[in-house]
Amino acid sequence: MKFGILVNEGPYQHQASDSAYLFCKAVLAKGHEIHRVFFYHDGVNNSTRLTEPPQDDRNIVARWSKLAADHGVDLVVCVAAALRRGIKDENLAPGFRISGLGQLVESGIQADRLVVFGD
Amino acid sequence: MTEGVAKKFMFVNRTAPYGTIYALESLEVVLISAAFDQDVSLVFVDDGVWQLKKGQQTKGIETKNFSPTYRALEGYDVEKLYVERESLESRGLTEDDLLVDVNVLSSSELGELMAEQDVVLSF
Amino acid sequence: MLHIVNKSPQERPSLDACLRIAESGSILLIEDAVYAAVKGSASAGKLAEAAKKHRIYVLLPDVEARAIADRLVDGVTGIDYGGFVDLVADHRACQSWL
Numbered sequence: 001m002k003f004g005i006l007v008n009e010g011p012y013q014h015q016a017s018d019s020a021y022l023f024c025k026a027v028l029a030k031g032h033e034i035h036r037v038f039f040y041h042d043g044v045n046n047s048t049r050l051t052e053p054p055q056d057d058r059n060i061v062a063r064w065s066k067l068a069a070d071h072g073v074d075l076v077v078c079v080a081a082a083l084r085r086g087i088k089d090e091n092l093a094p095g096f097r098i099s100g101l102g103q104l105v106e107s108g109i110q111a112d113r114l115v116v117f118g119d
Numbered sequence: 120m121t122e123g124v125a126k127k128f129m130f131v132n133r134t135a136p137y138g139t140i141y142a143l144e145s146l147e148v149v150l151i152s153a154a155f156d157q158d159v160s161l162v163f164v165d166d167g168v169w170q171l172k173k174g175q176q177t178k179g180i181e182t183k184n185f186s187p188t189y190r191a192l193e194g195y196d197v198e199k200l201y202v203e204r205e206s207l208e209s210r211g212l213t214e215d216d217l218l219v220d221v222n223v224l225s226s227s228e229l230g231e232l233m234a235e236q237d238v239v240l241s242f
Numbered sequence: 243m244l245h246i247v248n249k250s251p252q253e254r255p256s257l258d259a260c261l262r263i264a265e266s267g268s269i270l271l272i273e274d275a276v277y278a279a280v281k282g283s284a285s286a287g288k289l290a291e292a293a294k295k296h297r298i299y300v301l302l303p304d305v306e307a308r309a310i311a312d313r314l315v316d317g318v319t320g321i322d323y324g325g326f327v328d329l330v331a332d333h334r335a336c337q338s339w340l
Contacts (some may be wrong), residue, residue, distance in 0.1 A: 001331050008141075008242055008340070015273045019248075022303070027322035032331070041144055041242065043283040081144060102149040109126055109155065109240040113330050115246075116241055123307060133259065165259050205262065230265040234243045241335040 002035040002097065003027050004111030008118030010045035012053070017046050020059035020117035028071055034058055035111040036074040037064070038104045039096075041118070044082040047075070050092035061093045068095025076103045124128045126237040127158045132167035133241065136186070137177065140168045141242040143185050146241065148186075153195035160236070161192075162200040162229060163221070171217040189219045203229050244333035245296075248273040248340065249283040256339040261292050264337075270329060271318075272301040279305075282312045293317040301326060 009016035009054060021038070026036055039046050051061040067073045075086060075096045082098055089098060108114050130149055136142040144163065152159050157171070162172060170186070177184040200221040207223065209211065214223060235241065243266045248271075251257040257278050260269060269292065271278055278285045279300050292298060302320040305311050314320070321329065330336055 003327075003330070015250075019272060022323050023326060026327045030324060030327050030331075032327065040148075041140060048130060081210060095222070100146055103158070104148060104156070105128075105152045105155050107130060108240070109157065112335065114238050114240070115330055115336055116239075116340070118248075118338065118340040131258075133340070165255060165261065203263065226262045227265075230263045233263065233337060234265045234267070236335050239335055239339050241340050 001032045001113065002111045003032055004035045004107035004114040005037040006114065006116045006118075007037060007043040007046060008041045008116065010042035011051065013042070014091040014119050016117040016119060017043070017060055018058075020061070020115075021067070022075065023115065023117070024067060034071070034073045034081050036076055036107040039075070039077045039106055040081050040101075040104065041095065042085070043118075044077050044085055044087045047077045047082070047093055047096040048087055048091050050091050052091075065093050078104070125158045127160070127235060128152055129160045129162060129233060129236040129239045131239060131241040132163050132170055133159065133165040133173060133234075135166040135169040136175070137180065137182055142167070143183075143207060145240075145242040146185060147189055148242075149192070149197060150195060153197050159197050159203060160232070161197065162201045162203070162232075163202045164229070166170065166210075168202055168212060168217075171202070171219060171221065172212070173216055173218045178217050184220060192219075202228060244266040244283065244336040245269045246336055246338045247271050247275040247278070248338065250274040250277045251288070256283065257288075260284060260339045261288065266295050268297045268299065268329060270299045270301065270321075270326065272304055272326075274294070276300050276304045276308060276310065279314050279318050280310050281315050286315050289315055290317065299325070299329065319321055
């Protein structure tokens, strides 16, 4: 089964990004496919490579990048929401791409399930 | 469109405008979704009903007043707007306070409608 | 349908909205919504009533993080993230009551 995921909140501030990530890991462990993870609202802040958490904390951004590298998961950041918040190609972490909101609607159409994580 | 049969998309709006950005950015997805020829419904529940209140004046908070966009939705073929009666009444509102025509539903009618959807997006 | 709630019932009316509107189905409590399932809390009665109409699940990693595993009300089923995935797969659609 193909899962689409929507992440509406930034890293660290809310648990939404952690919950979405752990859900994605479980989706893959169950042998399902992730059609796309779409980052919207403050969720776009999951994609900045300028993030530097303390050594003893999880690196939420790097964790998403690794999910893309290891499993080819499509990580899409909404362009309008990103530009509002200072996220651009030059500070984008590996594995993320910036695209339009149509990618979210398309994920709703093409995935079998769409799960929203937010505040 | 990528597939033959339209899916039923429901956008659930439960936040008031201006205090947070959710209402505005939700509306942006709704406008985009119209281009995909899907079966789109918007529902307004809890403080989401305040998004439709007539007479919003945002000059003093130096924020864009996006409420006229709800009236423009018809032009995008987004015509299914639903409001939960309980949410209206518990805020002292009636249909006359709203800036667009909506279908007012009971909580259980709204629940039935929600259960018919293929994709439910909430922000 | 699967309904996902993630806020404490004493912070926001998300659970109330869910219980008022949701047709008979499944409700999953995650993040701070797991506090709704605490025995003796203000929402315990509400949840017991809801359990007559819906199947109620709680996400155990969130329960354990919040130190309430030993005080959950009867009638709720604890699941892990794998169970969360199964629940989503088993229902045609899900609504997150953010």
